Amino acid sequence: MSSKPLSLFDKVWDSHVVRSIPDGPDVLLIDRHFIHEVTSPVAFLSLKNRGLNVLYPHRTFATADHNTPTINQHLPVADPLSANQLKALEENTSSYGISHWGLGNPKNGIVHVVGPENGITLPGMTIVCGDSHTSTHGAFGCIAFGIGTSEVEMVLSSQCIMQPRPLKMRINVNGNLQKGVTPKDVILYIISKLTAAGATGYFVEYAGTVFEQMSMEGRMTVCNMSIEMGARGGMIAPDETTFNYIKGREKAPQGKDWDDAMAYWKTLKSDDGASFDQEYHFDGAAIEPMITYGTNPGMGVGITQTIPTASEVGGGKASFDKSLAYMGFNEKDAMLGKPVDYVFIGSCTNGRIEDFRAFASIVKGRKKADNVTAWIVPGSHQVEKQIREEGIYDILTDAGFQLRQPGCSACLAMNDDKIPAGKYAVSTSNRNFEGRQGPGARTLLASPLVAAAAAVTGRVTDPRTLI
């Protein structure tokens, strides 16, 4: 008797269900739990108030990233509230015996960069973190998603979480990407087609030749933004690219453990005939370098396109108009040539070494535009080290850029890296919400190549003209 074909999602989910509550959620065992300074303090406080302990401290990993400065990290953190959060993380992790890569630690960096970088993230895991971009880890064939603070407390105290089983969606992108089209453009394109709520209630699997040919860094960029179309998470079946990335990393299995792991990892793919509640197909060759014009990540267009009208987009006209008014844009405006005041490259979306290589490929031999303030923020100390070792640092400084220190930085503007009100920022981050990068800031989401083109020309420019 042949068994029912299963999807990658089914295989990973089913192997983690401790209990299915009738007319309720599943209780899922969590393999890896990442925590940071902003969404964990109240969970620890509540844990203490209830008199509970951390069940498996070695399955939780802490790093400080959301609220850390990106210059002068050797000095005491000036903002007392931020310093207090960092202190709380240090004290909480220390008292429960949880690994902590705090500010100044050579392993420190953005949680979704350092996890994979150190081999903590492995195929087939369930991974959660009090951060919606936990979906990043889905690039390794994990079920990884963001949670709230009550859920952080749940995982600390029981290593489990309660989740209703989501619906399944598969997004297939086949064909060859054009020159200058990056993984960021692929995901911005998908979100522009599905809208900011188009995958809410679903867990997404990305499939097709475009993802098969993509690097791990690129896959992380794609999975990272799954949440921006509302998806619970996004995942890609692990393959040789995945295994080669993991092999030799600090916490990756070794020797016989590696062989055993590989035997399991190779089973982690959707069977032929696996069913999905929703399936989409896109042509990779049709994707242009993308840029957003509005205040949610679904409001994106090809860089040579014009801003659509409210009726073309659908949805409520009042909300669309409010969005364009905030941005200071009009329907039918061309995106090319729009003025740019700030450029930010970094974040858990595009703060990995490949992103800086891409940025440098355009910057090389050119100069930063005088009207642009650029914030170049590596995702981790490891990325920073590579930037220096590979000569990218010299390219950047020759062109008039300065390299900052790792952290979430202007992606969410919790620290001092805030774009001023009314200013336009081309940003490689993940959200263009009103005020996301600072009160009144106007964000245009794009790839590292588009960001580089903006940084050297001072306006929205098609990177293909500079390659």
Add this chain to the structure above:
Amino acid sequence: MAYDKFTVLKSTAVPLPIENVDTDQIIPARFLKATKREGFGDNLFRDWRYNNDDTPKKDFVLNNSIYTGKILVGGRNFGCGSSREHAAWAIYDYGFRCVVSSFFADIFKNNSMNIGILPVQVSDQFLDKIFKAIEANPAAELEVNLPTQTITLLSTGESESFQINGYKKHNLTNGFDDIDYLQDMKTEIKAFAEKSRY
């Protein structure tokens, strides 16, 4: 954290007919620096509610005293974006116990139920009726009945049923939370975890 039990809520409502209200609007990141769950309501919808000099923006609904109540009614795709539970805390701390919309983002929905806020998902048509009823009369009341899973516009008597799973309904009506439940199954969890691959 303990919260008030939710059974039947009869209240006027505050309308926010904007789509895709993200959690950065509900509470901007710069107000997430606390290490205790206190005072988040003061910064609910901070940048829509206050000017940069902290004076209230007169045209924002929370600054209009004719709109009051324990129910917040928002446009489609409410609570998208960041997983920050602070957004739900801010809504609760301000005094809301129920959010009504025609579509909710998943994480916000979970976070809300975990702290005792009931997210009520209605059809686009019913949402439109609610907005129109409040626009016509800000004193119009809604009744949200969790045991019967119905929401009623009391001015017209029109009602609609809403979905919630039996487990969460039981928790909300009794003030229980998931952490208590998981503590009770610790032996089962440990046995499962000991034989897990990772």
